[in-house]
Amino acid sequence: MSVSKNKATNLLRSSEKSSLRRFLVLYFILVVMILSLLGTFYYQSKEKLMYSNQRTLLSNYAHEQIQQLRQLHQEFPANTVYPRSSEFRSAIYDIERSKIFSTLKSKNIYFNKVFYRKNGVIRFMMYLDDYYLGAKYLFIEIDEDKEWYSSVMRDIFILGTIILIVLGIFGLFFVNLFLRPMKNSIMLLDDFIKDTTHELNTPISAILANVEMMDLEVMSEKNKKKLARINIAAKTVSHLYQDLTYLTLDHNRKSKDEWIDLKKLIEDRVEYFAILAGSKKLTFELNLNYSTIFIDGIKIARVIDNLISNAIKYNKRGGKIEITLRKDYFSIKDSGIGIEAEKVNDIFERYTRFNSSEGGFGIGLNIVKSIIEEYSLKISVSSILQEGTTIRVDFLKGTVDDG
Amino acid sequence: MDKIIVLLLLTLSLTGKEISNTHEVYKKHCIPCHEHLPYSLEKIYMLYLKTFSGELTFKASLKAFLKSPMEETSVMPDEWIENFSVKEKTILTDKELDKAINSYWELYDVRNKLR
Numbered sequence: 084m085s086v087s088k089n090k091a092t093n094l095l096r097s098s099e100k101s102s103l104r105r106f107l108v109l110y111f112i113l114v115v116m117i118l119s120l121l122g123t124f125y126y127q128s129k130e131k132l133m134y135s136n137q138r139t140l141l142s143n144y145a146h147e148q149i150q151q152l153r154q155l156h157q158e159f160p161a162n163t164v165y166p167r168s169s170e171f172r173s174a175i176y177d178i179e180r181s182k183i184f185s186t187l188k189s190k191n192i193y194f195n196k197v198f199y200r201k202n203g204v205i206r207f208m209m210y211l212d213d214y215y216l217g218a219k220y221l222f223i224e225i226d227e228d229k230e231w232y233s234s235v236m237r238d239i240f241i242l243g244t245i246i247l248i249v250l251g252i253f254g255l256f257f258v259n260l261f262l263r264p265m266k267n268s269i270m271l272l273d274d275f276i277k278d279t280t281h282e283l284n285t286p287i288s289a290i291l292a293n294v295e296m297m298d299l300e301v302m303s304e305k306n307k308k309k310l311a312r313i314n315i316a317a318k319t320v321s322h323l324y325q326d327l328t329y330l331t332l333d334h335n336r337k338s339k340d341e342w343i344d345l346k347k348l349i350e351d352r353v354e355y356f357a358i359l360a361g362s363k364k365l366t367f368e369l370n371l372n373y374s375t376i377f378i379d380g381i382k383i384a385r386v387i388d389n390l391i392s393n394a395i396k397y398n399k400r401g402g403k404i405e406i407t408l409r410k411d412y413f414s415i416k417d418s419g420i421g422i423e424a425e426k427v428n429d430i431f432e433r434y435t436r437f438n439s440s441e442g443g444f445g446i447g448l449n450i451v452k453s454i455i456e457e458y459s460l461k462i463s464v465s466s467i468l469q470e471g472t473t474i475r476v477d478f479l480k481g482t483v484d485d486g
Numbered sequence: 487m488d489k490i491i492v493l494l495l496l497t498l499s500l501t502g503k504e505i506s507n508t509h510e511v512y513k514k515h516c517i518p519c520h521e522h523l524p525y526s527l528e529k530i531y532m533l534y535l536k537t538f539s540g541e542l543t544f545k546a547s548l549k550a551f552l553k554s555p556m557e558e559t560s561v562m563p564d565e566w567i568e569n570f571s572v573k574e575k576t577i578l579t580d581k582e583l584d585k586a587i588n589s590y591w592e593l594y595d596v597r598n599k600l601r
Contacts, residue, residue, distance in 0.1 A: 159532060163599045179540035184600045214539040216596050 103258060110254045118246060122239045129235045133228065134205075138198050141207035141223045144171045148221060149211060156215035171225050175218035183217055187224050194220065203227050273330075280327040287324055290317040315359050322392055326446055329385050338379040338457070345374045345383075345408055352387050353406070356395060364401045371408040376478055382454045389447035390415045390474055397472070414475035421468040430464065511582045512589035519573075525566065531594040533561045545587050552576045552583060 151166035152175065165184045167173075174185035180194055188204060197208050207223045294314045299307060353367050360367065376383065394404045394417035402418035422430060431452040455462045459479050466472040520527045538544045551559050555572045576583060 156532060156536060159596065160528065160594075160599055163601055165600050177540040178538075178543055181540060183597055214536050216600070217535040217539045217544075219539045 103262070106258060106261075107254065110258075111251075114247060114250045114254070118243050121246075122243055125239060125242075126235055129231075129238075133231050134198070134200075137205055137225070137228070138207060141171070141198070141205065141225065142209070144168070144173075144223045144225075145207060145209040145221055148173050148223065149209070149215070152211075152215040152218060152221070153213070159216070171223050173224065174222040175216060176220040176222070177217045178214070178219040180220070185222075187222060192222065200227060276327050276330070280324060283320065283324045283327075287317060287321050291321060311358055312362070315362050318355070318359055322388060325385065326389065326450055329381070329450055330446055338382065340377055340379050342375045342377055343380055343383055345376055345413065346371045348380075348384065349387060349406060349408060349413070352384065352391055356388075356391050359392075360395050360404065363395065363398060365395060365398055366403045368403055368405040371406065372410065374408055374410050374413070374478075378458055382457070386451050386454050386476065389451050390476075393417075393447060393474075394419070394472075402471075412475055412477045414473055416471060416473040418471040421470055421472055422464070422466040423468060424466075427464050427466060509589050511578070512586040512593075515576075515578060515582070516586055516590065523570065525562070527590070528594050530562070531590065535596065537561045541591060545584075545591060548587055548590075549583055552578075552587075 148166060148168070148171075155162060155164075155166060165186070167186060172186045172188065174187045174192070175183045176192070176194075177183055187206075189202065191201075193199060193206075194208070196206075199206055203226060204224050205227055209221045209223070211218050211221055290313070294310060294317060297310060299310075302310065349369070349371060353369065357367075391404070391406075394415050398404065398417045398419040404418075405414075405416040407414045407416075431448045451462070454460075455476065461477040461479075463475050463477075464472065465475075516527065520530075534544055534548060538547045552573075553576060555575060557567055557572055560567060560572055578586065
């Protein structure tokens with residue numbers, strides 16, 4: 084059961100993987116947006132706190148400066164030195180907003196703002212009740228705290244990263260939770276196929292063996308036709324059985340690679356499908372050169388069988404199937420209904436069929452794809468609606484006999 | 487050229503006379519009385535400055551007080567009023583008063599002294 088489960092987890096189709104990717108991207112964007120919003124709130128609250136602290140500090144400086152101005156006013160003109168501090172800079176302006184004295188960095192002064200930040204400095208304005216030295220407005224200025232900014236940004240980055248990781252773990256957990264029903268369905272279907280496959284083997288073998296053994300000489304034409312139909316039906320079921328067996332049992336077995344004579348193999352398989360093709364009055368056109376490939380015999384047979392089977396299944400009555408074999412590739416062309424351009428990429432998905440009018444489980448091309456990928460071969464599909472489909476398999480250098 | 491030089495010298499001499507006349511009013515009509523009082527004119531200036539702040543407000547308030555001195559509008563302390571009472575109304579014309587006040591402001595302006 085654990086094997087089945089492991090297998091099921093690998094059964095996610097590319098469309099499901101794409102949905103998963105989309106969900107994760109969407110989730111990530113949403114999380115980043117929420118975190119940005121939280122970061123902004125955090126920054127603003129810290130900024131507010133910093134300003135509140137700075138305002139208190141500047142207010143204290145202002146009261147300190149007023150005391151100094153009061154003293155200077157009393158001592159004037161014996162003492163004419165304007166009070167200065169290493170902690171802050173200051174300026175005094177009279178009631179007509181005319182400058183009396185200033186140690187500020189900039190001459191630009193705003194009389195309508197009590198507390199403000201501009202060009203890297205923070206300024207605080209205080210009104211004097213007694214106009215010492217004629218001063219009505221006192222400005223206190225300090226440089227902006229750059230440490231504060233980098234400290235807050237560091238906090239936001241560290242906290243944001245931790246939250247992002249935690250939410251990412253939650254996201255993966257939820258994705259798995261949502262996908263579990265989907266995985267279970269696929270696993271159930273696979274289990275069903277696996278169980279029924281076992282039950283198909285014996286009766287199909289018996290039917291095919293007995294059909295082969297029947298004496299056609301003593302049989303009437305009518306019965307010969309009936310027997311041919313039985314043969315076709317049994318071979319169709321046999322083909323399906325082999326696909327299902329490969330999918331559920333043989334898929335995980337170790338490959339037994341050997342040099343396979345493709346020309347002979349294709350000829351054998353064409354002969355095997357001859358009766359089936361004959362039922363739709365299809366003709367084979369074989370253009371086969373000699374070619375060998377280093378591959379597992381059962382697997383390459385599954386590839387050829389599935390491609391020929393599809394070419395028969397989706398062909399029109401009285402059509403033809405052209406099979407070409409060259410040293411480094413083979414192609415199978417039918418004269419059938421064709422595939423819509425936007426659906427070409429989906430045909431290799433499991434449980435996907437060209438069209439629902441034909442029978443089958445839609446697993447054939449999925450098997451082809453898995454074998455092609457295993458041997459790093461290249462498969463390409465070109466199709467024109469109502470004209471036919473060509474499937475070409477290119478061999479990798481090293482797998483073909485160059486001699 | 488000679489005419490220009492003559493005109494320039496005439497202008498300069500008139501300007502010098504004007505300046506001298508401005509301070510003349512202040513020296514003639516303010517200092518004689520105040521130099522015998524315990525509060526110097528500079529101390530009174532600082533009191534006015536502390537009360538009225540800006541130049542225009544300072545000059546306008548001082549002018550108004552000198553033209554119509556009252557206990558209520560005086561910036562001097564109560565002890566001063568009790569000992570010396572409020573000064574008498576000025577006999578200077580508005581023009582002379584302005585000149586005297588301008589001299590007073592220029593003489594003790596803190597902007598020129600702060601360093």
